[in-house]
Amino acid sequence: MKITAQCVRINRKYYEKVLSLIKELGIYRRELKPIIDGDHICIPVNHLDNLGSLLAELTPEAEIEVTVGQFEPRHLYSDYREFVKELIPSDLVALLPRSYDIVGNIALINLPDELLKYGKHVGEAIMKVNKHVKAVYKVGATHGDFRIRELIHLAGDEIYTTIHNEYGVKIYVDLKNSYFNPSLSEDHHRVALEVNEGDRVLDLFAGVGPFSLHILCSKKAYVMANDLNPHAVKCMHKSIYLNRKKLRGIVEIMNSEASSLLNSIRGPYFNRIIMNLPHKSHQYIDGALRVLRTGGVAYVYVVAGDDLNVIEILKEKGCEHSYIIHDVRRILDYAPHKYIYRIKLIKK
Numbered sequence: 001m002k003i004t005a006q007c008v009r010i011n012r013k014y015y016e017k018v019l020s021l022i023k024e025l026g027i028y029r030r031e032l033k034p035i036i037d038g039d040h041i042c043i044p045v046n047h048l049d050n051l052g053s054l055l056a057e058l059t060p061e062a063e064i065e066v067t068v069g070q071f072e073p074r075h076l077y078s079d080y081r082e083f084v085k086e087l088i089p090s091d092l093v094a095l096l097p098r099s100y101d102i103v104g105n106i107a108l109i110n111l112p113d114e115l116l117k118y119g120k121h122v123g124e125a126i127m128k129v130n131k132h133v134k135a136v137y138k139v140g141a142t143h144g145d146f147r148i149r150e151l152i153h154l155a156g157d158e159i160y161t162t163i164h165n166e167y168g169v170k171i172y173v174d175l176k177n178s179y180f181n182p183s184l185s186e187d188h189h190r191v192a193l194e195v196n197e198g199d200r201v202l203d204l205f206a207g208v209g210p211f212s213l214h215i216l217c218s219k220k221a222y223v224m225a226n227d228l229n230p231h232a233v234k235c236m237h238k239s240i241y242l243n244r245k246k247l248r249g250i251v252e253i254m255n256s257e258a259s260s261l262l263n264s265i266r267g268p269y270f271n272r273i274i275m276n277l278p279h280k281s282h283q284y285i286d287g288a289l290r291v292l293r294t295g296g297v298a299y300v301y302v303v304a305g306d307d308l309n310v311i312e313i314l315k316e317k318g319c320e321h322s323y324i325i326h327d328v329r330r331i332l333d334y335a336p337h338k339y340i341y342r343i344k345l346i347k348k
């Protein structure tokens with residue numbers, strides 16, 4: 001449906017200048033799309049008051065003319081729910097999640113089961129407001145040692161691999177076969193900021209390698225990036241290639257079980273160890289402390305209800321005489337009354 005509106009028609013060469021003057025005058029109708037008409041363009045306006053000042057700024061070459069045109073409305077919505085609410089029963093509208101994640105060109109939404117039937121509409125609405133998104137999935141529970149999320153295809157192409165960008169770092173992700181959570185991006189960046197030039201870092205549960213990649217792209221450090229999942233390791237290799245022009249550090253990629261890897265390292269070799277396996281990280285603290293230098297830092301991730309619970313979980317392993325707790329930070333919501341915490345331990 002087109003909308004009739006007053007407009008200013010000008011030579012296209014003057015488009016930028018006239019548009020900014022029209023915006024300054026507060027008469028621009030941004031909800032309508034300007035019309036291109038050969039060498040001219042028609043910009044929709046609310047009213048023609050103050051147009052004298054606009055004319056005074058322009059030479060006759062602008063070929064300005066005041067007229068009326070038929071304009072197409074723009075979609076100004078950035079909330080996907082605006083596109084879907086008419087297509088689902090009204091009693092379910094309140095269940096539509098407000099937010100969703102985007103990994104590269106794939107969107108992931110935690111859609112309630114009641115809405116699964118309308119998943120295609122939801123997926124298409126998300127693609128409408130994010131033109132670069134090519135696939136939308138409903139995310140379910142995270143399973144197994146590899147922490148892979150259950151995915152149900154809702155709309156778009158059935159693709160699972162993509163390149164995600166975090167702070168300019170390219171991360172190759174395979175969502176079908178490995179773990180990746182874009183909500184951790186700030187944490188990946190923060191940990192990398194703490195690394196010093198020359199540090200030796202062990203990323204014990206590296207997944208597709210976001211912590212390691214952030215470090216390697218910003219610091220001249222040595223990073224050993226390890227994961228048990230061979231698919232995640234393959235992604236790491238691809239990302240190293242994708243970022244090859246900006247790598248500053250040196251990387252060694254391993255595909256080992258964490259305990260075997262720790263047992264294979266003789267003595268305190270690392271300055272920093274990242275232990276991002278929230279359900280189990282604490283079980284590896286003693287092994288990690290053995291390969292950490294005095295004064296070195298271990299970043300241990302745990303799932304806990306509150307700060308006290310964090311301390312209890314750490315104490316389970318019973319090696320608290322060997323470290324100082326330097327910082328406890330809540331990173332992400334995990335489940336009702338459960339959060340992911342990052343604890344910074346310093347080896348005594």
Ligand SMILES: C[S@@+](CC[C@H](N)C(=O)[O-])C[C@H]1O[C@@H](n2cnc3c(N)ncnc32)[C@H](O)[C@@H]1O
Nearest residue numbers: 145146179205206207227228229257258276277
């Ligand atoms: C929560 S993910 C973290 C991934 C990554 N650090 C990130 O921020 O995206 C935990 C990773 O630990 C790996 N993992 C699980 N058990 C392991 C083990 N025993 N040894 C080594 N890696 C393991 C999984 O394959 C998974 O990729």
